[in-house]
Amino acid sequence: MKPDENLPVPVLPSLDSFELEGTPDGEIITFKLAGDGSVGWSARFVQMPFLRGTDGAVHISxxxxxxxxxxxxxxxxxxxxPGQPIRITPDGNASTVAEVLSYPSSDSVAQSFVGTRSRTPEVTVDTSIDIRMITVAITDELHPPAAAR
Structure with a gap:
């Protein structure tokens, strides 16, 4: 490579859509992906949500x-x-989720924040390589898993 040549910019997988769906057990958030390459994920509860690379708190219900x-x-x-989150607010107070904010990616990291009505929700993350999606199921004591009923 010559000193004045630029390296090709790697093409990242894209997040094509995200959806919130109510179920009898709670809610499921689905992240649908496209393109080649691996996508990593992490999910954790936070006391004070901050958007990556900023010192400002994310305001979420x-x-x-x-x-x-x-x-x-x-x-x-x-x-x-540009730079603004997509906001999803479920209809009615019976849902486990109060609000979801999904922010555009920054330095190849896309952040979403989920506000729940319960202080003790249960979260299950499932990935599917074949159909390129990540699902996050959220239940609480108001919506126990169907197997527990």
Whole structure:
């Protein structure tokens, strides 16, 4: 390689969509991916949600906040307003989830924050390589898993 040549920019998998679906057990958030390459993820409860690379708190409704980070992904095409999150608010107070905010990716990390109505939600993450999606199921004491009923 010559000193004045630039390396090709790697193409990252893209986050094509994310959806919130109510179920009899609670809610499921589905992140649908496209393209080649591996996508990493982490999910953890946080007391004070901060957007990556900033010192400003994320303002989200809920008693408990779940932070979901997807790494090595480009999600910038999802947002209609650059830099602004996509906000999903379920209808009615019967849902486990109060609000979801999904931010455009920054340095190949896309962050989403989920505010729950319960202080003790249960979270299950499932990945599917074949159909390129990550699902996050959220239940609480108001919506116990169907097997426990």
């Amino acid at each position: 809920g008693s408990c906040i779940l932070q979901i980070d997807l790494t090595s992904v480009d999600s910038n095409q999802l947002s209609e307003i």
